[in-house]
Amino acid sequence: MTRIxxxxxxxxxxxRLYVGLGHRSRPGILGVAAAAAAVxxxxxxxxxxxxxxxxxxxxxxxxxxxxxxxxGRPPVLxxxxxxAMGKVERxxxxxxxxxxxxxxxxxxxxxWRQTISQPYIVALMxxxxxxxxxxxxxxxxxxxxxxxxxxxxxVDRVYTIEIVEPLGLRAxxxxxxxxxxxxxxxxxxxxxxxxxxxxxxxxxxxxxxxxVPQPLVDQxxxxxxxxxxxxxxxxxxxxxxxxxQADGSLERTRVIPVRFVPLTRSR
Ligand SMILES: C[S@@+](CC[C@H](N)C(=O)[O-])C[C@H]1O[C@@H](n2cnc3c(N)ncnc32)[C@H](O)[C@@H]1O
Numbered sequence: 135m136t137r138i139x140x141x142x143x144x145x146x147x148x149x150r151l152y153v154g155l156g157h158r159s160r161p162g163i164l165g166v167a168a169a170a171a172a173v174x175x176x177x178x179x180x181x182x183x184x185x186x187x188x189x190x191x192x193x194x195x196x197x198x199x200x201x202x203x204x205x206g207r208p209p210v211l212x213x214x215x216x217x218a219m220g221k222v223e224r225x226x227x228x229x230x231x232x233x234x235x236x237x238x239x240x241x242x243x244x245x246w247r248q249t250i251s252q253p254y255i256v257a258l259m260x261x262x263x264x265x266x267x268x269x270x271x272x273x274x275x276x277x278x279x280x281x282x283x284x285x286x287x288x289v290d291r292v293y294t295i296e297i298v299e300p301l302g303l304r305a306x307x308x309x310x311x312x313x314x315x316x317x318x319x320x321x322x323x324x325x326x327x328x329x330x331x332x333x334x335x336x337x338x339x340x341x342x343x344x345x346v347p348q349p350l351v352d353q354x355x356x357x358x359x360x361x362x363x364x365x366x367x368x369x370x371x372x373x374x375x376x377x378x379q380a381d382g383s384l385e386r387t388r389v390i391p392v393r394f395v396p397l398t399r400s401r
Pocket of ligand 1: 248249250251274275277278280281282295296297298301322323324325340341394395396397398399400
């Protein structure tokens with residue numbers, strides 16, 4: 135992990151992240167893939183899927199890939215994020231025919247050439263947003279609705295925008311079916327943000343623009359954090375956190391190299 139801080143100071147979650155690097159534990163426990171194999175998921179039928187213990191797979195996913203990752207990456211330490219990742223039923227946000235893979239630590243296709251992000255990245259971006267219970271958060275790129283659900287477990291209100299209409303409608307239905315009353319969805323171009331609801335305490339962007347969208351900066355509250363991947367489609371992208379200072383300037387922290395689908399624009 136590299137960190138370049140422009141303007142001095144490091145946010146509380148990043149401090150936690152670096153502290154976490156010093157005392158990682160690597161218990162010899164089954165990985166999610168191994169766990170899935172152990173319960174006979176490969177090629178399973180509909181009736182076998184019904185027998186899948188999603189709660190157990192989710193518990194292992196959180197432990198083995200987020201709170202105590204086994205591969206050397208820094209753990210996510212924010213307890214509210216870990217709790218949220220343990221609660222949200224990720225399998226309800228992916229297409230039915232791939233539910234058995236929902237708790238793997240990998241992105242999954244959700245149709246329309248889009249993906250639900252890797253759980254670790256969802257947890258990391260949520261932690262970097264430093265969500266508090268009274269916060270109002272904007273997400274750009276609803277996708278499956280999963281990241282919005284994770285945020286909704288922690289904060290007061292979530293607004294989320296998706297540019298691909300069928301995806302946005304399906305995510306809205308999934309969020310509704312899962313009982314999330316504090317998420318408001320919209321179909322549109324998230325580059326422009328949601329000015330009627332601004333300012334936001336945090337903005338999480340889950341598709342990569344090649345530059346930081348100025349409307350999102352404008353819609354960030356003082357002290358708010360914009361968490362986003364920045365970089366060209368298929369090229370070198372990095373996860374960044376921009377924190378708005380009292381004088382309107384931004385403190386930028388570069389977190390890790392990432393690969394996201396591009397932020398597209400409506401014509
Ligand atoms: C990696 S996926 C998002 C994953 C999502 N957050 C989830 O939890 O499933 C990125 C999403 O951003 C959407 N997207 C791309 N450009 C956008 C834009 N300008 N405005 C809103 N959504 C956009 C894509 O259609 C895609 O669904």
